[in-house]
Amino acid sequence: MGILAPMSLILLVCLPFLGALLPGLVHRAGRGMQAIAPALATVCGLAGLGSMAPAVLRGEVLAQRVEWMPQLGLAFSLRLDGLGLLFAGLILGIGLLVIIYARFYLSPRDPMGRFFSYLLLFQGAMLGIVLSDNILLLLVFWELTSLTSFLLIGYWSHLDEGRRGARMALTVTGAGGLALMAGALLLGRMAGSFELSVILTKANVIQAHALYLPMLILVLLGAFAKSAQVPFQFWLPQAMAAPTPVSAYLHSATMVKAGIFLMARLWPVLAGTPEWFGIVATAGLLTMLVGAWTALFKDDLKALLAYSTVSHLGLITLLLGLGTKAALVAAIFHIINHASFKAALFLSAGIVDHEAGTRSLSRLGGLARLMPVAFVLAGLAALSMAGVPPLNGFLSKEMLLEEVVHTGFAGSPWVLAALVTLGAAVSAAYSFRLIGAVFLGPVRADYPHHPHDAGAGITGPVMVLVALVLAIGLAPMLVAGGLVQVATEASAGSAVEVHIKLWHGLEPAALWMSLAALGGGLAIWGGFARLAAFDRAVHLPDSAGIFEAGIAGIVRLAQRVTRAVHDGPLSRGVGLALLTMWGPSVWAFAGGSHAAGNRATTPVELAPMVLALGLVLATFAALWLHRNRVLTLLLVGVVGLVLSLGFAYLAAPDLALTQITVEVVTVLLMLLALNLLPKSAPAEPLPRRMRDAVFAGGIGIGMAVLSYVMLMRDAAFEPISAFHLAQSKPGAGGNNAVNTIIVDFRGFDTYGEIIVLGIAAIIIAAVGQALQGLARSPAPASADAHPVMFATAARLLLPVGIMVGVYIYLRGHNLPGGGFVAGLVVAIALMLQFLASGLGWTTARLRVGFFGLIGAGVVAATVTGAGAWVWGKPYLTSWYGYVTLPGLEKFELASAMGFDLGVFLCVLGAVLATLSSVAQLTQKGAR
């Protein structure tokens, strides 16, 4: 591999995400191409991993790091050590096999591109987990695997069981993810860093910490939920509603091993304490037994494999729980072995399902003669699962037995050994049953399809996996020894001796236990009918049912609350919401201190008194006359006008300009709407109005008191405005601090806001479209729709309005004004034309579409912001300088002006789009 320079780790993680785009891009090239593209991405990933493997196998740890949010301790830092190499190899290797298999497995009706996009997204998320050095980053990828798993389980979204299985998996693993997040935060706090490379060196600090146990429980909740350990085992069988390649990939070989990976990753820090042993070993043992017992009696082939997966995950967890290095070696080794034989079995189950048309064991049998290749492959994989020598499953199971012999459990030296041997026996029994029920026995006449061996594309991947099963079984040290060694050393954090041998002589107890398990397995298989009757009689509790009943209960409760609150009238729900806010506020106020504020009051002059009087009168008149809607609207306009004068008086000229222009636009909009809405409302009973008045008065008084309390005190913390004022000129190149905050200091807020405004305009246009033709003609208010005097005056005003708008825009950086106000002013000037000459007349003369304006605005703001990158500065960093052009005075140019231009265009487009949408409705109505 010396030819290849080691690939960047970041590129390795990003490859699958890039690959996920490919199926969409080659959509037209046909189904073959849609599979080849993601397969190529995976092959590139494998090649990249291969280029790094030699260094890792030598014991080096590769790392790459980009800061993300250093304040939070979050960095995009990746590491590749032995454990990561093992898992990344499994993810990419089995991923490639599954992609090839799925190409031939999916039916022509299934949208293939979508499937491969989801699969690659999952692959990327999984690679992210196993290569993260930062545990916060690991959490991000952890959640991503839950989400992509949801998409993959629900891939056949027309199936009820698919949707249900997807929901259940997401709920359980998502809830586990939350617990893990809390645990990771605790862990990071204890270690003083979120980097694994630091955390793994702090075992003493962490295990001595008072919060060790809560942290351990939270982390384990996440790991157990993901790896389907008791009591979370129920989601995994439900996830089998996914297409079989997904079951093979996510739910046996990779994703369910994420929990195992996490336990192995944090092993040096968490393991070795009595708490760890008590929780992890017990959960593992229980899961192993429950899973094996349940698997034994399943009739659905995939359900049997699902529970056997649960059982084997329990086995690995048990090994990790034992806390010894030798057990860790066995766990790591079994991860490889289980991935190989279980993926082979799942893929074989898919072949059987595909060929025979059913997965029900009671309807299968005798396939050995019809599908000899599948029989050999699935048979070998199942025998490996049973623990038959010389296959790889035998080796790791013997290592397990060897370990438990030495371990006391529940106060007795032999309990654990006996229980594990029993588990192994049941495991052997269901493996034998699988072979027997599917392949042995007489050929039947009633298969739904006519089974025969599948093509090379679908059998090939299984062959590769089974070859691995055989090779590891026959030459474990040669094939897997090196990888197991570096992976275990990376997991344990210290040197480890790895000796895996097929034959240890006749002395070890494990050999005899292994033989006992196989014999027991045969015996259980032989007595299967009687055991099945016993199982039906005792009936283990159905945890999936309990979970679903719990969810259904929560949904019923939510429905009851919703019905109680939203029982029809909007006012009731709003009233309850307001009451909910009001209650705690009054309670908090009653419990607080009420000392008078110490801030000096501002004297009241005559002019603001008069203004306030006008506002009070207009408000009361609006309330009194609210049933006369046109009049109400004019009174609202008066209130808005007074407020804008108030803003001007209180040293906020920008606000005054904005308020007055928005007021004009709003009143015009509402007037247009009133063309279609009823112009008056029926009377309401007085008691109701009085009751609401008392209620509203209470809230108003509350707000008034709150405002007064605030105004009479200084801010609890020093406001940051001093910084803005000091930096306005040197930092952003503008004298108007309000404008520099909008376009520079808090430019990202503004950026979001203009986009929201644009979205609102698009919503309005879309709803307006949908309402076309519904409007009834309002009675014409005047015989002359477009009076000549008005039209002429409006046209004369247009250039003046535009010039004022441009002037306001240009001066905005240094004096009151700016993009927002300028956009509104120009919009008003154009709206005057709507009113005076009609919408059609105006739009016919406007060369640009309104949505084009919105788009241009967003693009201008984006490009201006991104321009800073060219100079290596963060997004939206502004630049300014002075320019001299011949014939003009020296003037200032600031990049923020480009941003403000975006604001201007976006506001203009949004206002015009909104008004024209509503106006269009009225015009249709008038026709």
Next chain:
Amino acid sequence: MEALVSAIIGLLTAAGVWLILRPRTFDVIVGLSFLSYAVNVFLFASGRLAPGLSPIIDPAAQGYTDPLPQALVLTAIVISFGMTAVLVIMALGSYLRTGSDSTDFGKPDDGPDTRDAP
């Protein structure tokens, strides 16, 4: 002045709440406008009142008002226009489709909602 501004905030809030509780779409929208006024003045006032000062940098200035609440309120005014406009088109849609501008939607479990049928 502080008491006056507080009283105005209270009055605008009360007017907004009272109108929102009316059972007609138009009144609800006007009520939200009043509530927006109240909230905007409240946010603006959180920079404290400073008549006579200015947020424009000037070497001769005695002092400045707090520009940050002003910037926030400025964008809030524009956004509340967008919000009002969305509500207006919703109200229009509901009126044009049902022939009523009432905000009493009937019980949610009254069976299938057929009002959307054209």
